[in-house]
Amino acid sequence: MSLWLDKYRPTSLGKLDYHKEQATQLKNLVQCGDFPHLLVYGPSGAGKKTRIMCLLRELYGAGVEKLRIEHQTIVAPSKKKIEINTIASNYHLEVNPSDAGNQDRVVIQELIKTVAQSQQIQSSTQREFKVVLLTEVDRLTKDAQHALRRTMEKYMGTCRLILCSTSTSKVIGPIRSRCLAIRVPLPSTEEVCNVLTSVCKKEGLLLPPELAKQISEKSGRNLRKALLMCEACRVQQYPFSADQDVPVTDWEVYLRETANAIVSQQSPQRLLEVRARLYELLTHCIPPDVIMKGLVTELLSNCDGQLKTEVAHMAAYYEHRLQLGSKAIYHLEAFTAKFMAIYKKFMEDGLDAMMF
């Protein structure tokens, strides 16, 4: 527990630093001792998990924090063994079904059902339901999500589901309608700065507000990242200076360079180089949609206003295809090539207009 991130994580709903209104709402929700299935969504680093754990603690008390990791082996109908790690306390079970890849449906069916079917003993002293926390629900396959539908209704008596995802767009409608959706938005820049300052104060450090602002901007208001950046800054150079350069993640730098390469030249050769870079990103476990998003953001900031709508349109088109297909590199490259074509045409037209 030595990273600031872990050290200063709030553990109860009352201690949360921002979105306090929501925190009180959650508190009220739990106060009556019961709550519906929840779908907590929001961008990463906004504090979804923190909120959920606070909620559970509010519900069950400190016992929720006694966690253990369980390695579970589930045998699929095809006799294939699926190994999955779950994190469990006496009161809840956390699973990331997308770890099982294509077989996540089996995980949902087997694991959750076994939990849901078992009754809590001594229900007089405890809550009469357990909580199953599913993370990265947006990466579940459709099959698995459909498997979840009935389970959610059938075992309402013994089990509550808390789904955690970054966006609701990939959660199918039936599940969305069964859950109380809770959006956890990113903290504002000020809120990030406040958190950083307070953490530094607890550490006995003095954080210049300029640096705090810089960090919060560079982190994209992702609080997890912001705290890590702040700590990295501390390691880099202690007496903080306001214009200290903040370490950033490598993949973002690499992606930015890739975008610059696309803008600077448009030719098949350049496309080949870009392909190599895209491969590099993909092999470093960066999900293709994140690459696509980063690429579009960078490209949009680089190109002319007239082109922006078209580029955004193309990006949406290829992102959709990316989701439908399985070979990300084709779609990423297709987008790149399309952008190159559009951009090149625009530049040449502009040049022609200049000439005449």
Added chain:
Amino acid sequence: MDEYDELFEVPDDFDDQFADELDALAQMEDESSKLGSRQKPGPGDDISDIEHLLVDQPITPKAKRQKQDAVRVSKRLFNSLQTQESKAPSQSDDITPPSSPEQYEPSRTARSTPAVLDISGFATIPETPRRPPTAAPASLHVLRRPPLDGEYISVTDSSGSRVYLRQKDDTGTKVVESRMVPNSQGALGLLAVPISVMREQEAERHHHRVVEESQRLSELLASSVNDVFVEPESREDKENDDPEDTEGQTSRLWVDRFSPRHYTELLSDDFTNRCLLKWLKLWDTVVFGRERKSRPARFDRQAPNQNSFKPNQANPNPNRFKSKIEVTEELLEAELDQYKRPKYKVALLSGPPGLGKTTLAHIIAKHAGYNVVEINASDDRSAEVFQKRIDTATQMKSVLGANERPNCLIIDEIDGAPAAAINILLATLNKKDGHGGEAGSETAKKKKKKESLLLRPIICICNDLYVPALRPLRLQAFLLNFPQTQPSRLAQRLAEISLRQGMKADTGSLMSLCEKTDNDIRSCINTLQFLHGRGHKQVDSKTIQCISVGQKDQNKGLFHLWQEIFQLPRIKRKRIGQGFEEAPGSGGGAQRFQHILNLAYSSGEYEKVSQGLYENYLSMRVRDPNLQSVCEALDWLSFSDRLNQVILHGQNFSLMRYLPFLSVTFHFLFAHTHVPRISYPHSQHEAASRLVSCKNALCTMLADIPACIRMRISQLSLTLDMLTLLLDIICPKLRPVNPQLFSSREKEQMRELIDTMLAYNLSYRQDRTPEGQYAYMLEPRVEEVVRYPGLPPRRQLTYQAKQTISREMEQEKMRRAEQLMLQRNPVVKEKEEKKIAGPKPTRNHQQRLENIVKQTTVETRPEVDFFGRAVAPKPQRLQTSSDTGEKCPVLSMGTAVGNSDVWFRFNEGMSNAVRRNVYIRELL
């Protein structure tokens, strides 16, 4: 044999060169002449059972019986006829090879020079000699056609040629009549119709039939396309004789019908044929017990001989492959092993399908005097069955039936056999003879295992020599690779077949057929038959080009396909007079479209193909300033990816048919006249494997992170947000001094660092770099996950710092482990606390010693005082007194012992006599 030599008068070197073939031929000759000599003494002396039956039981003789009867006789007659005619080229040289020597000789004599002996490989197939259009003179009594008037007997020899004998009222009929006479004269009335009437009717019917037949025949002749060539009536007649056979004949594939029956008719490369035959002849010593002909001078003479006869051969191949030939010859010259077997126990024929490998193996084995036993892919080839079959084939011999020839095992399509089966084959090859050299006791021991060693030749046939399962076999086998059949030879044969079947075909179109099928004999003949069956009587190059039948499902290899896609076809000059169409891909757009589509369809590996296209299309030299075609290509790629996804996900395989269109699109977008330089697509596989290794690193890291932290992070957040920064955080600036000299703040920093590293399951491990230097590496190799090439390197700790951290971490780990252990056993912990709290560390031992002493005293007392109930109270009192009395010395002893840190206790049967609790904490 003598006769043979006389006929041939072959030069010495020729004899030498082709000795084995000649042997084979001569052997056949011998066999058949034996057969002939048996027949010679005429039907009276030496008649078969049937003849006996015929003679003994006088039944109403039918023409058929008579025919049978006459076969033997006629054979002789025929023979004499042939010898008479030998000067004139009258032999009906059937495609189906005659097997009897009588037939054989004339055809031999017809060609007098050895160059025509079909061994040279050029003059090859004997053009079917034209028969004089007229039938044989009537004076000979033997007719080639059924006589129109009068009765006749048709006589068929074993090879299927048929002659007709005019029937006269001679002894044969007389005998019959004389036998019949008593019957009819006896007026027993057994027959409703008098026999004479029946005979007349029969004769009339027969006559009628003959007339009909002849009419039909003449019609057929008239309609025959080739006026000069006359279809052999013999075949037609034979077909007419029994309708069932006719059906069988027509339903049979031409491939089978016209398959070579004789060594000299093989279409395959002569060198290959000869090598295989030679190899098989090497077995003669062990199989037939024949001594191998010693040809000591042979090898010396070899070189000049080769030179001398090669020009005659006019075969372009031998000069090119001379070195290889020599190597093979040498192999064949190698000495036999101790069991008089050839060095290579197995021959492995390899080559593309349709070249006649199986046919060759069968024919050669038959010619060398073996009985062929074949195992092919249609048989079960699991290990046990295979073993059984090999054993049966190599160690047994058919006792039933006439052919008591030794077996020759032919394993066809061995490239599809499982590796286990091939291992069994190898084991069979390498079997050592147990009875020969080894001692008796050993043989008894290994009795079960011991089997007789392999004494029969085995020929294996495969398409792909480089199947992994065949690797061990390749080393032990006599390898023979089949070259392509020469198109000229094949075309010649095709021409013959088509003529026989009444199809008109010119050489040019047949050549184009050969080219189309890649000289695949089977496919060529099948195509011909197909055309024939569909009513084409004339084959020209256009039909050949149009049909898609002759095309094999060719598997040209991916590189070929990619090349075809990325290269515009060269415009071929039309070959004059040959009737060649342009090459299949060179025409207009539609033709190219079809061509590429066909290729893509037949390759089947759409996934690989599209990968290859993807990897190579950008390096093609195509003018594409606006990147339009690149965009389109990528759209197609993403479409095909989607298609694939749908196919695989929904198992909707009917959509597969749309996949090859990708290749067509790429062809039209990127094809260029230059020869493309195509590289094999590796990148996707590489990317996949790197992705896996990265994921593994992350998983190992995640696996051991304690639960309270584990629940906060996922793989995704780890890669996207945390890892880079985390690696920065664990690289603080450390003063390069001994950690003992750190200031308190530095110590705190160090502690935090180690805490973090332990929490995130990171550690340093000493590793030796390939250069021989030691370096500390971060243990789950997550550095690779976050580092990108071309970016400025992150700050690294020095070796010393890492070493320090590593050591501190080890200590911390031990401390934690100990703490954990203490937590698990609270008793120990209690003691621990007491020990820490208590001022005297020796108290423990003291207490324990006291306990021990007490126990022994308490235990010994009752034992001593056990006897008698009456004395019970007394000893008790006594005990208390003695207890108090004894306590003092014991205690004093205990304290004496307990004063020191080290104490001894004797445990019977235990070796840990000296013990002391030492904690890691005290050492650190």
